Amino acid sequence: MNRLDDKFARLGVDSAPGQEVRQRATGLELRGGTLGGIPVDFSHGDVDAFTPIPGSLDTFTKGFHEGAQQAYTEYRGRGSIRESLAEKLAAFSGAPVEPESEIILTPGTQGALFLAMGANVGRGDKVAIVEPDYFANRKLVEFFDGELVPVRMDYFGGVNGSGLDLPALEDAFRSGVKLFLFSNPNNPTGVIYGRDEVIAIATLAQKYGVNVIADELYSRQIFDGREYTHLRGLDMLDPDNILTILGPSKTESLSGFRLGVAFGSPRMIERMEKLQAIVSLRAAGYCQAVFTDWFSEPEGWMAQRIAKHQAIRDDIYTVLTGADGFRVRLPEGGSYLFPQIPEIKLGIGDFTRALRVQAGVSVTPGTEFGPQFTGSFRINFSQDHGAAVAAIRRTIEIVNRYRV
C-alpha cells in the first residue's frame, strides 16, 4: 500500500453525517423488531423544521438577475459583500475586520476550514486539536501530512468552562506545535469555553508563537444568556496569527447555499485565496448574494430560533438524564449533544447501524470525534421538537436491548 492508498484508507466517510444512506447493516445480530415513529436524522439539522432566513430565496434571485458581476466574483468573494460582512463581523466579534485583506468567502464553513488548514499545515507540522472536537479537524491534519497532537477536554468535569486540559495544551505548545484548532462552542458537546480559558489559550499562543484557528460556527446560538468570549475580541494575540471561521449554515439554516467565511489574518487569507483558485474558484457566485441577509435577520427572528432550540435541548436532556446509565453534559450553545451510553454488546459503529435500522434514528458515532469515545454518540437536535424527543426515547429503548 503506497502513501496515497494509506492516506485515503484513513479518510473514512461512511460514518460521516449524511452518508448513512451508503451504509449496509448486514451481518448484525439484531435484537427485537423495529420501533415505529417518525424517522429522525440527527446527523445534521433539519432545514424543514428550522427553515432558512426569511427572504433568502428572494435575495438569491436578485443576485442571479445581477448577472455577470455576481456570477464571476474575485476568488475571495465579491467586494461589496465582503465590505458589508466585514462591518457586521467586526461588531459581532469585537475587533476590526479590513474588507480588502481580512475576509474571504468560502463554499460553506467546511470550505473555510479546508482552506485554512491547507494554508497552515505542511508536511510534519505539529497541530494541536481538542478531543473531542469536530471530526474533520483530525482528518484535515492527516490529509495535509501534519502531526496530530491531541489535547484532552474533560467536558464532564469542566464546571465554569470546557474542561480543556490547559497544562497539556501548554505541553503541546512547548513541544513545537505550530497551529491550534478548536471549535467554540465545542462540537460535539455544546460546551462553551469560559472567559478564563479563552484568555489562557491566547496567553499560551502568544507566548509560544502558535497560530490559532477558532471555529465559531455556532457562536450565535448561545443558551441561557451565557457569556461568550471571542478569541479575536480579546486583542491579546498578534492579529496575523488568528483566523476565525463562521457561517450561516447552522442556526440560520442556509446550508443549501454552501456559504462560509473566514476572517482575521491577512497572511492566512492570502494563501487561502491562492488555494481556493485551484479548489473550486469561489463560493457559488449567485449564492454569495444571500450573505447580505446574514446578521440582518428580521427583528426577533434569531432570539426566537435560539429559544426554540433551547426548549428542545431541555426536553432531550431531561429524557436522557432520566435514563439508567446515560451521562450527558448540558450544551451551553449550538445544536449538538454528546451523550455517553451505558455499556452495550455492540461497538458504537454497529450500534448506530442497528439504531438506524430498528428505530429510524441516525446519529454520529463518538469515535468520529476521537478514538476514545467508543461509548458516545452525537446528535444535532435542530429538528422537529416532538419527533426529536420521541426519537431519543426510541434510542434509549434500543440501547437497553443491547445492554451487557
Add this chain to the structure above:
Amino acid sequence: MNRLDDKFARLGVDSAPGQEVRQRATGLELRGGTLGGIPVDFSHGDVDAFTPIPGSLDTFTKGFHEGAQQAYTEYRGRGSIRESLAEKLAAFSGAPVEPESEIILTPGTQGALFLAMGANVGRGDKVAIVEPDYFANRKLVEFFDGELVPVRMDYFGGVNGSGLDLPALEDAFRSGVKLFLFSNPNNPTGVIYGRDEVIAIATLAQKYGVNVIADELYSRQIFDGREYTHLRGLDMLDPDNILTILGPSKTESLSGFRLGVAFGSPRMIERMEKLQAIVSLRAAGYCQAVFTDWFSEPEGWMAQRIAKHQAIRDDIYTVLTGADGFRVRLPEGGSYLFPQIPEIKLGIGDFTRALRVQAGVSVTPGTEFGPQFTGSFRINFSQDHGAAVAAIRRTIEIVNRYRV
C-alpha cells in the same frame, strides 16, 4: 523559507482569470494614451452576453422549495440527479455510467479537477501534462507534491489534430508516469484531438498502465461540424483507469451556480467523495437541482449558441490573422483563442497590465499555460460580438505601440 512557504510562493494567483482587479499597474512606462471603447474582460466568458440556460432560475427555486432533501445530499450529490445525469452522460460520451458508483457532482468543474487530482497524485508521483494546457493543471500537480512531466503540443503544426508529441508522451509514460491529464478541446488553444490521437493516448495508457483524466469541459461546443472523440467512448482503456470531467459553466453559462461533474472510475470517485467530505461537503444543495436542465436545453438552443460563438471566432480570427506578426490557430471547439504576438518591449505580464490600463481589455498571459509561452495570451471570446471584435482591434493597436 519552509516547504509550505515555498509551495504557496509557487501558487501565484494574481494573473489568474478574474483576479485582475487585484493587480497594480505601477512602475510601467506606458506609451501613448488610453483607447476608448467598451471594456472587455476576456479572462472568462460574459454571462450577460450569453445568458444561462432558460429556466435555470425556476429550477433552482423548485429545488429550494424541496427543502432538506435538496439541501443535504450525499457528498457525491443527490441520488435522483445522479441517475438522470448518468443516463445523459452515457449517451453523450458513448459508454455506460453507473449512477451509484460512477458519478460525482462537484462545486464547479474546478472542484471536480481538484478532487480528481487529490485522489490520484501523491508525493513524488509523476504526472504528465500537456504544454500548453489549463493553468490549474500544473498548479495542482505542484500542490499535491507530484512531479510535473510536460509533453509538448505543436498546435501550429498539428493539421489533423492537436500536434501532441506522441513519441514524447510514450517516453513520459515509459519513465513511470502514473497519471496523464489533458483537456480536449484544449485550453487555451481550442484545438481538438484527432481520433487517431485519442486512440494513441488510449493505446499508450493501456500499455503502460497509466490513469487518464480527460477534461472535456468544452466538448459540447464543437465548430464546423467536426468529429469529436471521447476517450471513454473508445472502450480501449480499463474503465477504472479513466475519469472524465465536464460541467455546465461554459457553453451553458451556469457558472454562477458552481456545478461540475466527474464520471467513470469508481475507484477514483470513491476517493473523491472522501476528499469532498473535508473540502466543502458537496456542491451547493439547492444549486444541484439546476443540473436537471443540463443536456435538456430547449430545442435548438445549443445549436444557436454554438453558431453565435463560431461567428465571433471567425471575426476575431480574421482580424488577428490580418495583423502584422500575429500568429493564431483557428479554434475547433470551445471559447478560447491563443494568439502569438510579434516581439514587443514588454514582458507578457506587463503587457497584459498595460492592455488593461490603456485599452480596458483583460487577457490571460500565456505563461500561465506553460513557462515557454512568453509571447502569447489567451482570450475567452464568449462575449458581446461587437465589443469583442473592437477590443481585439484595440489589443493589436497596443501591441503595435510596444513593438521592438
